[in-house]
Amino acid sequence: MTAPESGTGSSPATHSVTDPQLARWQRFRNSRNTALASDHGWLTLTSFQWLEDRPAGVELAPGLWSTDGTAAFLTAAASDGLTLVETGEPVDGTLGAVLADEESLMWVQYGGDDGRQVVVELAMRAGKYAIRTRDARSPVFTGFDGVPTFDFRPDLVVEARFLPFAEPVDVPIGTANPLVDGVHRSVGELVFRLPGSDHEFRLQAEEEKLGALTVTFHDETNGESTDEWRKVSTARPRVDAAGNRTVILDFNRAINYPSAFTPYGTCPMPVKNNSLDYRIEAGEKEPGVF
16 A cells, blocks of 8 residues: 555645644644554445344355344354454354444454454444444555645635534434434534635534534535535634634645545535535545546
8 A cells, every 4th residue: 555645636835834834734634644544444444234133144254144133143153264353262153242323343353364354343323233344455445545635725724603502402414324314413503704705604513522623514616526525623612802712613624524435434414504605625625536
């Protein structure tokens, strides 16, 4: 696999390499590409399969798989070559596992010289059990050379006011898999302006660890130079001198969901109102678009 490069697909020649803002973005891009290229990460997904209510074979993995609705089961013989990811212990007999909705478990592995080429992930989605295979020899993974991006745009680093809701609001949404519904827990809105536009924009946000915010959005580049939707995260809101809660919304850090790289993701779509009538020509492009 070719090592990912800093800011693949971008052309920072118009900016000084000593620009601290640009340097921070380049470090962000390096970290992002490195994370995507991790072993058995999103780029290695090769299947998504629902489990049946009786033991049955699945594509791309040995053994018999099933669910009773509460737990998932795997039956295999030692000759199948399956081992537990956590301990390396061979699977010989029947195993069971129980997950909560949206949980995943890197459960068993097999194949290759070391027996770890393919990891089988058990997942609970929309109240049902499924498995996903993650193959270290997936061509999407082995051919990865970084995500293409737009040039760095300092004008698309904007300050936004955060208007929290009195209580979080759970909004039903779709996902990249039409058979899986999702929920967006909106904690408030980010209100901001963009260069050249005569009106304010509002995006509903979700709260992440330590109070950070994430917004999932559509914009007018979708389906042309970018994937159908992207997301961007901010730091925890701070209170300014006027008492407003504010964040820096840096669209240069807009990234793709895993579903941009693989058809086997169940990534959340934006809430209905998170669509910008604006071309966000910053951040990650659709993979393969330069």
